[in-house]
Amino acid sequence: MAKAANPAARDLSWFVDKLAQGLIFLGGISGILLIIGIFVFVSREGIGFVTNGLEWGEFFTSPAWRPTSKNPTFGALALIAGTASVTGLAMIVSVPLSLGAAVFIGEFAKGRTRELLKVLIEMLAAIPSVVWGFIGLSIMNEFIIDAFNVPVGLNVLNAGIILGLMAAPIMTTIAEDALKAVPDGYRQAAEAMGATRWQVIWRVVIPAAKNGLVAAVLLGVGRGFGETMAVLMASGHSINMPTSPFDSVRALTATIAAELGETAVGSEHYQALFFLGIFLFLITFLINLTADVVVRGIKKG
Amino acid sequence: MFGPTARTLQDQQVEQRVKIGLGVVTGLLVLPVLIILTLLVIKGGPMISMEFLFSDPTNGMTQGGIFPALVGTIWLVVFALLFSVPVGVAAALYLSEYAPDNWVTRAINLAIINLAGVPSIVHALFGVGAFVLFAGFGTSILAASLTLAVMTLPVVIVSTRESLQAVPMEFREACWSMGATRWQTIRRVVLPNSISGILTGVILEVSRTAGETAPIMFTGAAFFLPFLPETVWDQTMAMSLHLFVVSTQVPDVPEALPYGVALVMIAMVLTMNAVSIGFRMWLRGRRKW
Numbered sequence: 001m002a003k004a005a006n007p008a009a010r011d012l013s014w015f016v017d018k019l020a021q022g023l024i025f026l027g028g029i030s031g032i033l034l035i036i037g038i039f040v041f042v043s044r045e046g047i048g049f050v051t052n053g054l055e056w057g058e059f060f061t062s063p064a065w066r067p068t069s070k071n072p073t074f075g076a077l078a079l080i081a082g083t084a085s086v087t088g089l090a091m092i093v094s095v096p097l098s099l100g101a102a103v104f105i106g107e108f109a110k111g112r113t114r115e116l117l118k119v120l121i122e123m124l125a126a127i128p129s130v131v132w133g134f135i136g137l138s139i140m141n142e143f144i145i146d147a148f149n150v151p152v153g154l155n156v157l158n159a160g161i162i163l164g165l166m167a168a169p170i171m172t173t174i175a176e177d178a179l180k181a182v183p184d185g186y187r188q189a190a191e192a193m194g195a196t197r198w199q200v201i202w203r204v205v206i207p208a209a210k211n212g213l214v215a216a217v218l219l220g221v222g223r224g225f226g227e228t229m230a231v232l233m234a235s236g237h238s239i240n241m242p243t244s245p246f247d248s249v250r251a252l253t254a255t256i257a258a259e260l261g262e263t264a265v266g267s268e269h270y271q272a273l274f275f276l277g278i279f280l281f282l283i284t285f286l287i288n289l290t291a292d293v294v295v296r297g298i299k300k301g
Numbered sequence: 302m303f304g305p306t307a308r309t310l311q312d313q314q315v316e317q318r319v320k321i322g323l324g325v326v327t328g329l330l331v332l333p334v335l336i337i338l339t340l341l342v343i344k345g346g347p348m349i350s351m352e353f354l355f356s357d358p359t360n361g362m363t364q365g366g367i368f369p370a371l372v373g374t375i376w377l378v379v380f381a382l383l384f385s386v387p388v389g390v391a392a393a394l395y396l397s398e399y400a401p402d403n404w405v406t407r408a409i410n411l412a413i414i415n416l417a418g419v420p421s422i423v424h425a426l427f428g429v430g431a432f433v434l435f436a437g438f439g440t441s442i443l444a445a446s447l448t449l450a451v452m453t454l455p456v457v458i459v460s461t462r463e464s465l466q467a468v469p470m471e472f473r474e475a476c477w478s479m480g481a482t483r484w485q486t487i488r489r490v491v492l493p494n495s496i497s498g499i500l501t502g503v504i505l506e507v508s509r510t511a512g513e514t515a516p517i518m519f520t521g522a523a524f525f526l527p528f529l530p531e532t533v534w535d536q537t538m539a540m541s542l543h544l545f546v547v548s549t550q551v552p553d554v555p556e557a558l559p560y561g562v563a564l565v566m567i568a569m570v571l572t573m574n575a576v577s578i579g580f581r582m583w584l585r586g587r588r589k590w
Binding site (some may be wrong): 133223 | 335
C-alpha cells in the first residue's frame, strides 16, 4: 500500500480508507470486548455473593439449595450433579451417534445421500431449544412412561436423550471436518498397500484426525453443559442427587432460568444466581479453550 | 488363479458390515427429526388457522391465538439484526481483509469461539447486568434485542468471513494494482462478490435469533401482554417464551395448543433454514470462479 511516503495520496479517499479501517478494527475486536464485558457484568452483579461470606465448602459439598428458606443455604452440589448426570448421559448417546455419522457421511456416503443427510443434520441443529424442551415434556415424557413403566418421564434419561440429540449436529460437523482435513496422500498410501476402505479409515484416517475428534466431543460437552431451556423443561426440575436415570434432577442453568424472575435485584438469592452464572461461564470457557488448544495440535502435526 | 484370497474376502465382509452399521447409526441420528416433525404436524396441524395466527390469546392463554407473540418475535429479530449485522460484518472484514497473523488475531478468533460457547442463560445474565440495569434500558425490546445480538454475533462473523475468503485473491490484487485503496477494493470488489454468501448467513442468524428463549426471558419478553409493542422501550411477547409459558406455566391448556405454537415456530425456523440452504446450493452452482 502506498503509505504516507507520498503526501499527495492524502486525499479524500485516503481519509475514507483510514476511517473505514478504524471502524472495521473496532468491529474486529468486538468479540474480545464482549467476552470481557460478559465476564465483567455478570461478576459485577454476582461478586457480592462471594464478598458477603460465601462458604465455599458448603457451595461445593452440600446438596441443599434452599435460597428462599428462613435460613437460606446455598449448596450447589445437587445442581452440579444434575448438570453432570444429564450431560454425561447426553454424551453416552451422542458421541457414538455423532462420530459414527461423521465417518459415514464423510467417508462412505456419496452424492445425493450425502447431501440429504447433511441437510437433515442441519435441520436437527435448527430446532430451537424451547421446542426441544417441549418435545421432552410431551412426546419423550409419554414415551418413557410407557416404555419403562415409571410414573414420571421427566428425568435424567429424558433430558439426556434430548441434550444428546441437540449436541449431535455440532459434534458431527466438527468431526467430519477433522476427517476431511486428513491429507489424501495418507489414504492413497494405505490403499496402495491393499487396505480396504474401512482399514484405511480405522488405522489411518481416524488416528490422524484424533485431535479434531476430541475437540468435537469437547464442544459437544460444552453445549450440553450450557443448555438451558430444554434441560429446564425435560429434567423434572427437582433438587436431587441422582442415583438412577429415572430420577428427576435440576441443572445449574435451569436453576438460574427458573429463579431469577422471582428475586429482587441485589438480594442474596439474586447474587447467588449470578454467581452460578460466573461458575458456568468459567467452566464453558475452560472447555472451549481446551478444545481450541487440542485443535491447534492437529494443525502443527 | 489370481482370485481373492480368503483373507481379502473376509476383509470385504467386515467392510460391508461396518458400512451398514454406520449407516444405521446415522439413521438413528436423523430419524428423530422426521419423527418429531411428523408428530408436531399431526398434533399441532389442526390448531393452525388464520384465527390462530392473527388473534390475541384469550381466557388466561388457554384459547385464542398467538398474534402478539408472532409480532413480538419479528420486532426482536429485526432489532437484533440491526445491531449484529454491521458489527458482525465489520468483524469478518477485519479477520478476512486486514488481520495480520499475530496474537491479537488469535485472541479475536478465540473470543469468537468462546462467545459461541457461552451458555444462553449466561448471556441472559449479561443482558440483565449490562443493558437492563447498567445502561438503564429496563426490561425492553431494546435490551432483549441487544442481548440476542451479542449471542448470535458469532453466527454472522463466521459465515461472513467464509464468504469473504471465498473471493479469490486475484480480484483484490487486480483492484489494488489500479491504485484503489483497501476500502475501495472492499466496497467495489470484495463485498459485491460475496454479498449473497453474507445474506445466507444472515438468514441463518434470523432463524437462530427467532428461536432463542433464555436470553429474552429477563431482558424484555413478557409472559402475557395482549397488545402490540409501539416503541423499543416496550416489553413484548415472543413465540419462544410463549411456547414455554403455555406448556409449563399455565394450567388447563388444551393439549393441542402448545403443539400448535411449536409447529408454527418450527415452520418459521425451518423455512428460513431451507431458504438459506437453497440459496447456498444455488450460489455454489452459479459461482464464476
